[in-house]
Amino acid sequence: MDRTGPAVPQTTIFTVMSALALEHRAVNLGQGFPDESGPARVIEAAAAAMREGRNQYPPLAGVPELREAIAAHQRHWYGLEPDVDDGVVVTAGATEAVAAAMLAFVRPGDEVVAMEPFYDSYKASVELAGGTIVPWRLEAPAFRPDLVRLKEIVTDRTRVLLLNSPHNPTGTVLDRAELEAVARVAAERDLLVVTDEVYEHLVFDGLAHVPFASLPGMWERTVSIGSAGKTFSVTGWKIGWATGPADLVGRLKGVKQYLTFASGTPFQYGIAEALASGPEFYEEYVADYAERRDLLASGLADLGFTVHRPQGTYFVTAGAAPLGYADGLALCLELPERCGVVAIPNQVFYADPATPRPEVRFTFCKPREVLEEGLKRLRDGLPR
Ligand SMILES: *Cc1c(COP(=O)(O)O)cnc(C)c1O
Numbered sequence: 001m002d003r004t005g006p007a008v009p010q011t012t013i014f015t016v017m018s019a020l021a022l023e024h025r026a027v028n029l030g031q032g033f034p035d036e037s038g039p040a041r042v043i044e045a046a047a048a049a050m051r052e053g054r055n056q057y058p059p060l061a062g063v064p065e066l067r068e069a070i071a072a073h074q075r076h077w078y079g080l081e082p083d084v085d086d087g088v089v090v091t092a093g094a095t096e097a098v099a100a101a102m103l104a105f106v107r108p109g110d111e112v113v114a115m116e117p118f119y120d121s122y123k124a125s126v127e128l129a130g131g132t133i134v135p136w137r138l139e140a141p142a143f144r145p146d147l148v149r150l151k152e153i154v155t156d157r158t159r160v161l162l163l164n165s166p167h168n169p170t171g172t173v174l175d176r177a178e179l180e181a182v183a184r185v186a187a188e189r190d191l192l193v194v195t196d197e198v199y200e201h202l203v204f205d206g207l208a209h210v211p212f213a214s215l216p217g218m219w220e221r222t223v224s225i226g227s228a229g230k231t232f233s234v235t236g237w238k239i240g241w242a243t244g245p246a247d248l249v250g251r252l253k254g255v256k257q258y259l260t261f262a263s264g265t266p267f268q269y270g271i272a273e274a275l276a277s278g279p280e281f282y283e284e285y286v287a288d289y290a291e292r293r294d295l296l297a298s299g300l301a302d303l304g305f306t307v308h309r310p311q312g313t314y315f316v317t318a319g320a321a322p323l324g325y326a327d328g329l330a331l332c333l334e335l336p337e338r339c340g341v342v343a344i345p346n347q348v349f350y351a352d353p354a355t356p357r358p359e360v361r362f363t364f365c366k367p368r369e370v371l372e373e374g375l376k377r378l379r380d381g382l383p384r
Pocket of ligand 1: 196239
């Protein structure tokens with residue numbers, strides 16, 4: 001019996017590092033999940049939905065209350081007007097939305113251009129659809145997109161451009177000029193664009209998140225993906241969504257119906273409540289994370305790392321070359337035992353994950369005391 005299938009990794013770096021974190025009682029600055037739960041009223045709304053008996057299958061597209069809240073959020077923040085019935089679909093996190101989009105749009109042999117380093121599910125999803133991921137590299141140390149390079153790597157086989165801004169792991173936030181340049185390429189080459197915007201509300205220094213779909217002429221060719229996990233600190237609920245024109249969202253729904261069909265009814269009601277949050281919630285959220293970013297970024301710089309100060313997300317990418325590590329994976333495998341700290345090597349987010357790279361990703365979605373403890377342990381344990 002031939003037991004081979006599509007080559008998808010069986011263990012991810014997160015599994016490896018979480019096991020090491022447990023073994024060494026390490027401060028886990030690796031995987032990006034907050035220690036604290038989201039707002040009490042959001043938790044209460046989900047609990048109330050459960051008590052009220054909203055525990056059966058929701059509609060394929062999601063409960064109407066949540067679809068309306070998602071559409072209202074897109075209108076309020078960005079002036080976008082997805083159709084509540086045909087232009088919004090609730091998914092099992094952004095992860096399912098990405099997978100469903102790839103399975104819906106990518107045919108065997110097609111190419112998908114994605115900003116590299118990229119979130120680890122992208123490559124697997126593209127390959128499950130029979131496509132090939134073509135990395136569009138953000139080069140260290142600035143990690144800005146190279147638009148000349150983009151034109152070179154788009155071929156006749158390119159089907160989808162997969163964007164991620166604010167960008168995990170580098171923290172780069174694409175600005176309007178960069179997005180406009182990407183839009184020109186998308187229009188010239190007639191590409192579908194899928195955008196991962198799960199960090200849309202985590203943008204610092206007075207910068208603004210600009211959804212690609214809001215650029216002139218881009219709505220018709222774009223599927224925008226969001227998620228409640230990061231914004232409302234409920235990553236375990238796995239409520240995400242995709243919005244866009246009815247024909248594209250319809251194709252995605254067609255696939256999704258055979259992946260999960262639907263999930264998380266009471267959580268969907270919780271997120272409908274969450275999305276109705278006033279501006280003070282978002283202001284506080286950004287201000288709180290900006291403080292933690294400054295704490296971690298300056299702490300790592302003091303230790304000698306080459307720190308790339310993120311414009312968005314809750315990750316800091318830090319180069320370890322000045323500490324004598326050209327290989328970030330080697331450092332990350334050593335850190336739990338040596339210092340009692342866990343971080344993620346950026347090299348796992350590249351199309352070729354075997355090439356050593358000096359950058360390491362630390363998350364700051366942890367309480368101040370935890371960040372301070374992590375920095376102290378690094379100070380005590382790192383070679384100097
Ligand atoms: C966390 C994350 C996701 C996954 O979101 P879920 O809603 O938990 O599935 C997708 N993309 C990026 C860039 C992420 O950081």
